[in-house]
Amino acid sequence: MKGNKIEIEINPNQIDDSLNKLMKVRNYLLEHFVQREAEVTAVLASLISGEPVILVADVGTAKTMLIETMSKMINAKYFYYLLTRFTEPDELLGVLDINALRRGEYKRITTNRLPEAHIVFLDEIFKASSSIRNILLDIILNRRILNGTVYVQLPMLTLYTASNEISTDAEDRAFYDRLTIRDFHGYVSEDAWEELIDAGLTLLEQNQNSVEPIMSVEDVKILQRATIIRAISIRENQALKSKYIEALSLLKQKGIELSDRRKIKTLVVASAISLLYLENDVSLDSLAEALRFCAVHEPDDIKKVEEVIMEAKLSSVAEHVQKLQAMMTELDNVMNMLKQNPSIENLKALNTVKNKVLLELKKMPKNPRLLPYIRKLTPKVNECIALLKKYREELFGE
Numbered sequence: 001m002k003g004n005k006i007e008i009e010i011n012p013n014q015i016d017d018s019l020n021k022l023m024k025v026r027n028y029l030l031e032h033f034v035q036r037e038a039e040v041t042a043v044l045a046s047l048i049s050g051e052p053v054i055l056v057a058d059v060g061t062a063k064t065m066l067i068e069t070m071s072k073m074i075n076a077k078y079f080y081y082l083l084t085r086f087t088e089p090d091e092l093l094g095v096l097d098i099n100a101l102r103r104g105e106y107k108r109i110t111t112n113r114l115p116e117a118h119i120v121f122l123d124e125i126f127k128a129s130s131s132i133r134n135i136l137l138d139i140i141l142n143r144r145i146l147n148g149t150v151y152v153q154l155p156m157l158t159l160y161t162a163s164n165e166i167s168t169d170a171e172d173r174a175f176y177d178r179l180t181i182r183d184f185h186g187y188v189s190e191d192a193w194e195e196l197i198d199a200g201l202t203l204l205e206q207n208q209n210s211v212e213p214i215m216s217v218e219d220v221k222i223l224q225r226a227t228i229i230r231a232i233s234i235r236e237n238q239a240l241k242s243k244y245i246e247a248l249s250l251l252k253q254k255g256i257e258l259s260d261r262r263k264i265k266t267l268v269v270a271s272a273i274s275l276l277y278l279e280n281d282v283s284l285d286s287l288a289e290a291l292r293f294c295a296v297h298e299p300d301d302i303k304k305v306e307e308v309i310m311e312a313k314l315s316s317v318a319e320h321v322q323k324l325q326a327m328m329t330e331l332d333n334v335m336n337m338l339k340q341n342p343s344i345e346n347l348k349a350l351n352t353v354k355n356k357v358l359l360e361l362k363k364m365p366k367n368p369r370l371l372p373y374i375r376k377l378t379p380k381v382n383e384c385i386a387l388l389k390k391y392r393e394e395l396f397g398e
Contacts, residue, residue: 021214032069041289048223048224054166054176055067056299072210073215076157079117083124093145095108123161125161130171231282237281335387354384
């Protein structure tokens with residue numbers, strides 16, 4: 001320690017080696033989980049930041065499969081549990097050691113339970129009792145459990161949770177705030193069903209032969225240290241801090257106010273995302289992605305956060321995003337015009353808009369940050385094509 005600064009030493013070669021392994025994990029997940037770019041980013045950002053994540057979606061959206069596949073690629077102890085309102089703390093932490101109890105000691109047998117795991121996934125988190133969630137508060141905050149009269153530090157690297165919905169109970173407010181990364185998603189769009197089926201069957205085949213580990217616990221710890229170092233360096237980045245404060249102010253104006261804890265944790269997540277994209281420093285793009293995960297409280301907040309990202313000019317692809325959103329709106333408007341008034345003029349107008357959209361899509365830069373927006377527009381284009389075909393048959397008998 002020098003002055004008031006804590007120096008964290010880490011070998012750059014170790015970081016590069018661990019990052020290369022992480023990229024292999026990321027590419028594998030992106031290849032086998034269709035239209036799950038944001039979810040892969042959330043899961044891996046959680047891994048290398050140590051920040052807890054909650055995946056919120058309908059049943060059957062591959063939440064469990066994604067995390068379990070990722071965990072198989074890391075040579076670490078994995079603990080999964082499906083929670084219900086009847087789940088007891090012993091089921092997670094381990095049963096009481098009867099022999100120790102006879103000696104007057106209150107201890108748990110933690111073999112193959114949460115206290116020994118590096119990666120923990122608790123499914124249906126909001127179905128658990130309040131006593132379970134209170135225990136988890138200390139686990140998330142301090143990485144420890146009380147075993148007998150002694151606090152035991154946990155080897156847990158990160159905690160994953162999932163739910164089909166979020167809790168609206170006031171008593172869950174503190175717990176939900178500690179789930180730093182929040183991802184809301186739905187089913188794969190119709191235009192990608194064939195790709196989904198092919199990728200899913202390939203993954204099924206590979207799981208039969210078992211997925212080989214690529215990373216170690218030490219690799220993850222190296223990247224977690226690198227993430228913290230990068231987050232600390234934001235203190236010296238006045239331009240990024242100013243933009244972040246501007247975004248926080250705009251969010252507050254729209255009714256979204258982050259807790260003091262979350263304001264700091266968002267920068268840690270941004271640092272993890274910047275590592276995932278192999279950036280030299282935390283960019284505005286990585287900050288924007290972190291806000292998409294950390295500033296949303298419920299699905300209705302997603303649009304507000306996107307508006308703030310555009311207003312604060314946090315994204316380098318903002319111009320393209322706005323163009324994609326404008327094309328979506330234009331397609332919707334002209335399609336509605338044709339439905340309300342099936343005329344030749346409106347048919348021609350929709351065909352013109354469709355051709356313009358297809359041309360603009362070809363001209364879009366190959367930037368992975370644009371993929372979620374392109375994914376949203378593609379089904380609308382397919383709907384437009386089907387609508388054109390339908391009304392051509394009605395108007396011209398083609």
